[in-house]
Amino acid sequence: MKQFESEVPSSLPASRLRSVRYRMWGVVAVLFALWAVAPGFASRSVIDMLVFSGLYTIAGLGVAFLLGQCGIVSLAQSVFYGIGAYSTAYCTTHYGWPAPAGFAIGVAISAAIALAVGWPVLRLSGYFLALATLALAIIGQVLFTEWDWLTGGTLGIGGIPHLNLFGFVLNSPQRFYYLVWPVAALLLLLHRNLLRSRTGFAMRAMRDAPAAAAVLGVDNHLLKVKVFVLSAVLGALAGSLFAHYVSFVSVDSFGVDRAINFLLLAVLGGAKTVLGTVLGALFITIMPRLLSRFGDIHAVLFAGCLIAAVIFLPEGFGGALGRMAQRLRARQART
Amino acid sequence: MSGTLLLQSALAGLTNGFVYALVGLGIAVIFRGTRIINAMQGEFALVGGMAAYLVLDRLSFPLAFAALGGIAAGGMLGWLTDLLLVRPTRRRGGTEESFLLLTLGIAFAISAGVLFIFGRDSRLLPGIGGETSQIFFDAAIRTHALWLIAISSLVMLLLWLFYHRTHIGLSMMAASIDEDGAASIGIDVPRMRTLTFLLGGLVGGLAGVLVSPLITIHYEMGLLLTLKGFAAAILGGLSNPFGAVVGGVTLGLVESLAVLSVSSGYKDVIAMTILILIMIVLPNGMLGKRARKGG
Numbered sequence: 001m002k003q004f005e006s007e008v009p010s011s012l013p014a015s016r017l018r019s020v021r022y023r024m025w026g027v028v029a030v031l032f033a034l035w036a037v038a039p040g041f042a043s044r045s046v047i048d049m050l051v052f053s054g055l056y057t058i059a060g061l062g063v064a065f066l067l068g069q070c071g072i073v074s075l076a077q078s079v080f081y082g083i084g085a086y087s088t089a090y091c092t093t094h095y096g097w098p099a100p101a102g103f104a105i106g107v108a109i110s111a112a113i114a115l116a117v118g119w120p121v122l123r124l125s126g127y128f129l130a131l132a133t134l135a136l137a138i139i140g141q142v143l144f145t146e147w148d149w150l151t152g153g154t155l156g157i158g159g160i161p162h163l164n165l166f167g168f169v170l171n172s173p174q175r176f177y178y179l180v181w182p183v184a185a186l187l188l189l190l191h192r193n194l195l196r197s198r199t200g201f202a203m204r205a206m207r208d209a210p211a212a213a214a215v216l217g218v219d220n221h222l223l224k225v226k227v228f229v230l231s232a233v234l235g236a237l238a239g240s241l242f243a244h245y246v247s248f249v250s251v252d253s254f255g256v257d258r259a260i261n262f263l264l265l266a267v268l269g270g271a272k273t274v275l276g277t278v279l280g281a282l283f284i285t286i287m288p289r290l291l292s293r294f295g296d297i298h299a300v301l302f303a304g305c306l307i308a309a310v311i312f313l314p315e316g317f318g319g320a321l322g323r324m325a326q327r328l329r330a331r332q333a334r335t
Numbered sequence: 336m337s338g339t340l341l342l343q344s345a346l347a348g349l350t351n352g353f354v355y356a357l358v359g360l361g362i363a364v365i366f367r368g369t370r371i372i373n374a375m376q377g378e379f380a381l382v383g384g385m386a387a388y389l390v391l392d393r394l395s396f397p398l399a400f401a402a403l404g405g406i407a408a409g410g411m412l413g414w415l416t417d418l419l420l421v422r423p424t425r426r427r428g429g430t431e432e433s434f435l436l437l438t439l440g441i442a443f444a445i446s447a448g449v450l451f452i453f454g455r456d457s458r459l460l461p462g463i464g465g466e467t468s469q470i471f472f473d474a475a476i477r478t479h480a481l482w483l484i485a486i487s488s489l490v491m492l493l494l495w496l497f498y499h500r501t502h503i504g505l506s507m508m509a510a511s512i513d514e515d516g517a518a519s520i521g522i523d524v525p526r527m528r529t530l531t532f533l534l535g536g537l538v539g540g541l542a543g544v545l546v547s548p549l550i551t552i553h554y555e556m557g558l559l560l561t562l563k564g565f566a567a568a569i570l571g572g573l574s575n576p577f578g579a580v581v582g583g584v585t586l587g588l589v590e591s592l593a594v595l596s597v598s599s600g601y602k603d604v605i606a607m608t609i610l611i612l613i614m615i616v617l618p619n620g621m622l623g624k625r626a627r628k629g630g
Contacts, residue, residue: 073432120615126431127372128614131565135607138562146600256558260439267436299447306440310433311424 035181039174047173049285051245054180056281058187059238060265062231064280065191067263068271069203070227072122073130077262079140080110080232082254084239089157089249090150099163099244106236114232115225122224137259144251156250163244176245183241184278187234192274203227235262268309269316276318283317342474344591350480350549352580352587353487357542358564359571359579360491361535366573367498368511368531371421371434375442376564377557379539381449383409384547386540388458398461402544409540410533416441417532422525442557449554462548483545490541491580507531559603566610 039047059081066072087106091097121132144151151157162171163179170176194200205213206220214220243249261284269280287305291298313320358376365373387405390396396404416438421429424437462479469476497504509517510527518524542560543552550556564579567586571578586606593605 067432073435121611124614127435128569130432130435131372131562131569132611132614134562135566135610138607139604142601142604146598146604264436267432296451300444300451303440303444303447307420307437307444310437310440311420311427314427314429314433 039177044173047177049289051173051176051180053278053281053285054177054184055238055242055245056262056265056285057184057278058180058241059235060262060269060281061184061187061191061277062234063262064266064269064271064277065234066227066231067266068273069195069200069207070224071207072224072228073263074133074228074231075130075256075259075263076133076136076140077231077235078137078254078256078259080114080235081239081242081258081262082140082144082251083110083113084236084241085243085249085253086144086151086157086239087236088240088243089152089160092160093157099161102243103237103240106240107233110232110236111229114229118225118228118232122221122228134256134259137256141251141255144254151251152249154251156248156252158248160243160247160249162247170244180241180245188274188277195274199223264306267316268306268313270313270318270320270322271316273316273318273322275321276316279317279321339473340595342472344595345588346471346474346476346480348588348591349584350476350483350587351590352567352584353480353484354542354546354549354560354583355563355567355586356580356583357483357487357490357538357545358560359567359583360487360494360564361538361542362561362564363568363573363579364494364538365531365535366568368507368534369421369528370511371438372565373535374435374438374561375416375445375557376535376539377560377562378442378445379409379412379536380543380546380560381552381554381557382412382445383540383543384460384552385449385453385458385543387544387547388460388552391460392458398463401460405544406537406540409543410537412445413532413534413536413539414529416536417529421528421532442561446554446557453554455554457551457553458547459551460544460547477549479548483549486541486545487580490538491577494538495577503530563606566606569610570613 038050042050059077062080063074063077066074084103084106087109088099088102091102091105092099117136121129121136124132145153147153148155162169163176164170165179168175170179195203202213202218202223205216206218206223210220239254242253265280265284266277267280268283269278270276288298288302291301291305294301309316315323358380361376361379362373365371365376383405385405386408387401390404391398391401420437420441421434424433429437462477463482464478467478469478469481498508499505506517506522507527507530509520510522510524511531514524517527546560563586564583567583568579570582570585571580572582586609589609590602590606594602597605
């Protein structure tokens, strides 16, 4: 089983192991430095794009988690993303409540809906489950449009206040950039810790051998529902952040296409690796922009990239990188 | 609620139901032959309708040729999809999810391609019998809708005969039920899968040709058609050849009655809620008897 393999081949001598590890930390440090200084020289639109990558990382993490650890294809993330955004929008503009109230209400509603819907739906599996979540996404999209007393319908809700951290107003992409990425990094870290916990092992056991997991005392259904709720909470969180960032929300942002984007993010990044989610989020925000210089054909090219990624990188960017690293290490061990 | 109104909406529901049934039929054909849920079935219809429109409009051929052109275009697309994209994915060990995503990706590519080449305009094909309608007890139905119902029923019957009475149809079923067993008695399994996609494409192209006099051809039409078709196929049961019709008609009728009694905006909400409920309560579909397939 691949996921139970140790990090590095055991044939590696200790000194080499250390050098590999140092080099890895070096790469991490360089990436961190690049991240920290990026707003200093990159243009506003690039930073804006990176903020969206951060938001999508958070929401996509929920989808990747379901897909990679439980084998559940979820196309319903746009619904929870929307609930988070609309809760924030409604509470801050209509009632004038402070921002944390919007976050809390969005998270609570999302969790409640995920629990109520997930309980029956997660008895399904495979294609049925995927289609059930897609049906949820469509229901969400229609309700976001129809309940215009709550959501503003196609006109949307504007004038959502920017986040204010101890008197520091996050009103520019540069400032928001320094909020969204640390939040994303924290969530990624928590996610990694969860995967290494007892629950994480139970999840992988459930994914790879549901019957065996059940015999060992894992309540498969309950575990799936829990992960679904967790994923919905991440979606709502990202949605609330999104509402504060753009200060205008309308139904266009929470359609089925957004749900599909979140799923693609997870698949392209490689749902089984934690960093893959970041790579996937960067890809789905940067690639369309890069391709848009070719004119109107960029949507076709983007879809072509997706098809190529599904065929040639079945484990996503994360999986491909992991394999490349393994090959490098093996070569070093040999020389 | 007057009787006429009820009848009128029932007729509209019936027409929509057969549209869903045709799309669902294509999905069921591909699922039974390859165990793949084809998320681009609606795009077969889009390409079929578009091709028929082009033959009619640019080449000004008669309608029958245009229809044949549309069906052929759908079949061609299905054939190429399997040959160029599905086979390589299978060779690299594709899972259920990867096939779903692959077909979804192709659906995007086609939709974006149609947008790029033909723009946002909606196009209509002329129907069989033009714009004429038939009257039943004060309720009107387009002549074309009657043709649609007749042709889809015929196609369904032909497909049943194809799968139960012809050598190649039986081989296709064998290849899907037991790959190794089929291969050991000399059935070319990959070829059967390609033929399945060709057949699914033909049915999809036909759906496009028949649908486009009623629903406009538009680059975004594919995804919702796919979903409704899938709902129809699941409702009736994927393993039963007549399931798609039963499911499609049920879905269409419930939808149009819902529009009458609630509001037209909630049509899709009701259809999707039914889809979810049916999957949970009747996982084999309304006609299914055998063990459930697909999840």
